[in-house]
């Protein structure tokens with residue numbers, strides 16, 4: 005891959021690398037998911053031409069119509085709230101579901117995955133901030149449901165995802181990201197499994213999330229709205 009120095013994308017990659025280095029991690033541990041929701045296929049193609057191949061979408065219908073217009077080599081993750089009645093359509097489109105946000109959804113995905121002969125890779129979304137506007141398991145519900153979730157034969161649960169509250173000062177997000185990491189460490193210890201993925205950090209707060217252990221950052225506006233990059 006070659007990047008031009010003045011591109012916003014290169015600045016983001018540099019900031020990811022610097023945040024990784026500050027926390028004693030390697031930039032290669034962190035995957036950048038370019039969140040391309042609401043972006044038309046030609047805008048996504050521009051970013052593909054800059055070298056990115058991993059994209060995140062938050063609506064099944066929108067993704068289903070854009071993906072066939074873009075190169076086959078791309079990788080797609082689902083990052084939004086998934087309705088149970090869209091699971092059948094979504095399963096073949098996405099390599100990783102970041103946002104399994106309820107036991108009911110997990111049960112539906114497991115059942116439909118079995119019918120379709122699939123083993124979806126998923127993360128569990130945790131509402132660590134407790135904001136009523138956010139989807140996800142509360143930390144308490146997560147702990148109560150985890151045993152059942154990990155027994156679902158079809159779902160490959162690889163870790164946790166969260167969204168921090170929107171604030172002016174990104175530093176205020178740190179405790180939420182730290183809490184997700186601690187929940188993960190505790191669950192990994194209790195169940196003896198790696199749960200190695202932590203999806204946290206968006207345009208405004210990805211550096212803090214990386215310092216707190218993110219392995220996947222989901223960045224939309226900083227990539228696509230170049231003024232913010």
Ligand SMILES: *Cc1c(COP(=O)(O)O)cnc(C)c1O
Nearest residue numbers: 039062083206207222223224225
């Ligand atoms: C839109 C979205 C993002 C990207 O947000 P930006 O602030 O534009 O970087 C990340 N994660 C989820 C779940 C989203 O819906």
